Amino acid sequence: MSDNVKINVNGLQIESEPNKLLIEACEDSGIHIPRFCWHKRLDPVGMCRMCLVEIETPRGKMLVPSCTTEVSDEMVVDTESEIVKKAQEGVLEFLLINHPLDCPICDKAGECPLQDQTMAYGPGESRFVEEKRHFEKPIPISEIILLDRERCILCARCTRFSDEISGDPLIEFIQRGNKTEVNTFPNEPFKSYFSGNTVQICPVGALTSTSYRFKARPWDLKSTRSTCNGCSMGCSVELNSSQNKMLRILGVDNEHTNQGWLCDRGRYNFEYLNSDQRIKAPLKKTESDREETTLQEVYSDLSKIIEDRSNKITFLLGSNLTNEEFTSFNEFSNKLGNHDNSIYLNEDILFKGFFDENIENAKIEDLNKSDAIIIWAEDLKETLPVLYLRVRQAVKNGVKLVIFGHTNSTLADIADVYYSGETVSNNFEIVKDISKLKEIKEFIKDKNVTAILGKASPHQSDQSIEKLFTYLKDNANLKLLNAFNGGNSFGAFQTLGSVKGNREFSSEVSKETTDLLFVVGADPIGKSIFSSNIKNIINEIPTVVALDLFMHETSELADYIVPTSSTLGEKEGTFTNIEFRTSRIDKLIPSPGQALSDWEFISGLSNFCKFEGMSESLTDLNNKSFDSFDLDTKPTFDNLDKPRNLDGIINTSVPNITTTDESIEFSDSFFVGKKLYGDKVTERHSKSISLLGSSQFIEGNESTFEKYKLNSGKCILVQENIEITVSYKINPSLPDGLIFFPKNRRNMNKLDFSKNIQILPSHSMEVLNVN
Amino acid sequence: MSWDEKLIKQAKKIVKLYPQKRSALGPLLHLAQSKDGYISDDSVSVISELVGITEVQVKSVSTFYSMYKQEPTGKYLLSVCKSISCEINNSNSIIDVVKDFTGLNNNETDEEGLFTFEAVECIGACGGAPAIQVNYETVEGLSTENTLNLCEWLKNETPDLVVADELQNKFGGTKSFDWAIADNSGTTGSVPGFQTLNTTKDKK
Known part of the structure; x- marks a missing residue:
């Protein structure tokens, strides 16, 4: 680029785009300037003064903060002069006046910018003998975040993040000068969907999360880069484990997708991996109960059903599987001679979308x-x-x-x-x-x-x-x-050949069309709006196999339950996101008990059935997934592991969604949707976030609720013999007469949304009597 | 909302003066202070709604400025100047007298809610140093003796209204110039020190 500016840093000539911040220009050229408050994704504030450098000006050499100074042509910069060193020592000495020396019990110790920079640029000793300031240690500022104000160095990264990026500034500086502290307003906790990011960008241990607090020392952590499969965004993450337990998820700065940020569900919904409720051995239903069995026995029982060619076999897959696993099911289904699309995806909102060569x-x-x-x-x-x-x-x-x-x-x-x-x-x-x-x-x-x-x-x-x-x-x-948002749904669209959803499942599948049903990583009975229909269908089908992590409303009905590995940290594969960017899912921890990947199960079963020509390894499946793509660089493991492809590889192979066009009968007085936190089995088993999705409520505007004569803060939803007491929340932006039902909250699956739902006022005393 | 209709109306008028709502934050905090004598959490909630920012952002601004009181003050707010002109004119001993008499440290209020003591930066009365403000009414040219008299008088007489001129006559010394705040109802007056609306008109 011709209009780049040339600057001289420490005697080296470097080039930079004009108007870039000096600290960033230096960083890009490999010259590190220490900093606390400056963050690539936030607006600069120049609060910590750690990034002072010397530049030549018409008035002589001058110390300026490099995070608020833009580069200009022929700028001469010194980042290592005696004066700069003295300034850095001074800044650190000041920062350490009030910073407690509780590093031995601080979660950040070992990966702490303050520690590291004191080591690298600090004065070595302090002249301050005065008492440090004291605050209550630590205070919870939300259910998942704790704040230790003594450790805070007032860099304003957290407050700027919540103001500039997430747009919910519920933490701010209170007081000023020596008394300045970060805090929330009384009774107004830091209830943000993105609060975990502030913990990650905090340059000291002031903000900590309940899920990681005192769990590990950073130098003991094993880590790997992977992709979050919580929604179809495909955020790049770093998984951290210690002693084979997943302990933390960090956002990785992927320019194309998440730019370092994560939502709190993606960040904290991992504790279920260590839950002792995980299914650890295959289970088989007996007349009265369930008994442990072996994988061999499951294979042998199932192969008998499969070998009878008159038996019809259907698959209902959750959208959290890897591309390789979708390919594996597709291959298996084809081998069974199921050419009439017997694979369904556990998604309620599935329509043919806008995929076309012309779009x-x-x-x-x-x-x-x-x-x-x-x-x-x-x-x-x-x-x-x-x-x-x-x-x-x-x-x-x-x-x-x-x-x-x-x-x-x-x-x-x-x-x-x-x-x-x-x-x-x-x-x-x-x-x-x-x-x-x-x-x-x-x-x-x-x-x-x-x-x-x-x-x-x-x-x-x-x-x-x-x-x-x-x-x-x-x-x-x-x-x-x-905007399909379910996990790896775009991967499913591309690798499955053709896809149908829960709506089609509930209208097409019955005991006539299915003798054996595989339900894989899906809980449609717990979470789908077609719940009651699907429950009837599953009850009817002679043999149901559930491949899952936990017992839940759907897996409970299965005749065979096979424990599987979680896509989060327990298996390898690839994930395709909303923009068809395929990136790597990596394994960090072992699966509990006899849990195995879904593709391993299918591979074992096909071996047992003596099917030929099936992919035998994950690499085979990976290659096969992208075989037909017209791309120079296909997203195979080999390619994705190259440094330049760590952010993923884009493809635009047009998927095929074969949904029916029938619309669902719905009363126009309500609509359903998801809340970020819900009542999913994995969330219930993740201790720190388990309560965030527990409240049950409906939303509507004030005049809508007035019509129903609601005034006690609670109401009762009545449908046939079902009664659910929920609270109601005012959402002024909803139009008159429209009520929102969050379908991923407890008990909402009991309602049939195609029928009328009565909303009655609840008088608190009566509710007490009922309970 | 815990503000009455009249106050809300006044607040909305202030908000309208600015192209961006949040610029009205400062004057609105003064308005809140004129209501209760301090910035209550209730007022913070009202203001946050009026200017469309979160409560903690309002709190952040209100705690930054020390003249927005965070807690109710006593009936008499004694603000002794500690800046340079007063200091070289012996404000230290004035401060000591007030401290001794009231038994209060800086920014403390006594249990009866009679006095609040604060040592403040320049109150603009350098010509008549040392100076004190009682409920923002300035008295200049104090001596230690008169300071004690002033405190005793306030304690014994407990006047509902303190007026600069009266105090100056009784306890003051050299006066730099005439002080005329239109409103002398103290910390619960419309605005301590200055007014945002119709300033010239009210002052005549």
């Missing part, structure tokens, strides 16, 4: 480069939290944001246009003529638009969303992200 699939980084972003999908903050952060970032950079109701109300306050009740009806149809919506036209006409489209609720009709899509396609230079 340009957007990359996540396109959000930043486009003129406008259009969103109509399930709530991004709840279902794709890190994508929500990327949208926020884009808007901060000046990209226009248009949102169609009623789900993404958390983005409403930064949106340029939010189409709610008057434009979008309660059953998610655009009731006005889109071409006459003045505001949207202004933002998209002949401009670069990135749309995030998906069904906002399972009952939204395909036509309603297609209408918006067609309008955007015709009027703008459109790139598109399909």
Whole structure:
């Protein structure tokens, strides 16, 4: 690039883009300047003064903070002069005045920037003999975060993160000068979906998380890089374990996806791996109970069913499997002669999406480069939290944001246009003529638009969303992200050949069409809106095999239960995210008991059945997964392990989703969706977050609840002989008459959303009597 | 909301003065202080809603500035100047007298809620140093004796209203110039020290 500027650092000539911060320009050229407050992804503040360097100015040499100084042409910089060293020693001496020397019991010790930089740049001894300041140690600022104010060096990384990035500034500096401390407002805890990031970026041990506190010393940790499979964002993570126990998950700065951030569910939903409730041996149902059995026996029993060619075999797969495992099931299913798509994915919202050679699939980084972003999908903050952060970032950079109701109300306050009740009806149809919506036209006409489209609720009709899509396609230079949010669902779309969802499962599968059902890593009875239907089907089918980590509402009904490894840290494979970026899933810890990967089970079973021509190793499956892709660099293990491909490899192979077009009968007085924290079996067994998804509630606006005459804070949902007491929350951005049900909260699966649900006021005394 | 309608109306008027809502934060905190004599957590919640930022952000600003009181003050807020002009004119002994009389340390309020003592930075009365403010009403040219008299008088008479001129006549010495704050209702007055609305009109 010709307009780069040349600067001289420590006698070395380096080049940098103009207007870059000096500290960043130096970093890029391999010259490290010590710092505490500066973070690549946050706005600079110049608070800690650790990054002071000397530059030559017309008035002579001057000390400036390199994190707030932009490079200019022919700048002469010295980062190692005597004066700089003296400044660094001084800054550290000051920082250490009040920093307690409790490193032996501090979680950060060993990976602590303050420790490391004191070692490298510190004065060696302190002249201060005064008493250090004291605070209560530590105070909980939320259910999962603890704050030790004595250790805090006031770099403002956490407060800036929560203000600039996550947009929920619930922690701030209180007081000033010597008394300054970080704290929350009384009775207003740091209830953020992204609070774990502040722990990760804290340069000292001031912020710690309950799940990792006192669990390990950093130098004992084993670590590996992997991909989070909690949603389809595919954030890059670093897994940490000690003594074969998973202890911590850190975000890795992947420019293309998460840029270092993670949501708290992705970060803390791992404790279940160490749970003693994990299934450790294969189980077989007996007349009255279940008994432990061997894998050989399971294989032998199943092979008898499989060998009878008249038996029909169906698969219901969870979307958290690896690409290789999907390939393995696909291969197995083909071997069985099941050409009529007998594989279903445990997803409620599955429609054919917008995949086509003529539709340009957007990359996540396109959000930043486009003129406008259009969103109509399930709530991004709840279902794709890190994508929500990327949208926020884009808007901060000046990209226009248009949102169609009623789900993404958390983005409403930064949106340029939010189409709610008057434009979008309660059953998610655009009731006005889109071409006459003045505001949207202004933002998209002949401009670069990135749309995030998906069904906002399972009952939204395909036509309603297609209408918006067609309008955007015709009027703008459109790139598109399909907002399917379930784990590795994009991997499933590509590797399974054809995919159907829970809706199709509940309408197509019965004992007539299925003699043997494999339910793999899925709990549709616990979590699907088709729960009761699926329960009946599973009860009917003669033989059901569940491959799972835990006993739950679905696996309990199975005749055989095979313990499997978790995709998080217990198996190898690949994961494909929302922009079709395939990255590595790696293994760090052993699986408990006899648990094995799903592909190992299938491979063992096919060996037992003497099937020929099946892939025999993970590498085979990996190669086979991407065989048909027209790519120079296929995302095989060999390629993904190369340093330049650590962030993943993009492919755009068009997937095939074969859903039926029938729309679901739904009352238009409610819609269902997911909350980030729920009642999933893995969440229940992760101690530190287990309570975050435990409350049961419905949401609606004030006048809606007034109509139901609710006033006690609680209400009763009644359907046939089911009664559930829940609280109700006011959400003013919902239109009149529309009520939201979080389907991943406890007991919500008991409701049948295709039928009417009565909402009755609850009088607290009566509730007490019932209990 | 725990603010009455009149106050909310006044607050909304202040918010409207600024192109960005959060710029109204400072004046609104003064308004909150004029209501209770300090910034209550309740007021913080009201303000956070009015300007559209979180409560802790409001708290952060209100705790940064020491003149936003975080706790209720006594009936009389005694602010003795400790800045340079007063200090070379013996403000240290004035401070000692007040401390001894009230038995209070800096920023403390006595149990009866009568006195709050604080040593403050320059109150702009350098011409008449050493100076003290009682409920932001300035008295200049103090001596240690008169300071004691002032304290005793406040304790015995407990006047509901303290007025600068009256105090100056009774206890003051050399006066630098006329002080005229339109409002002398003390820490619960509309705005201590300055006003945000119609300043010139009210002062005539």
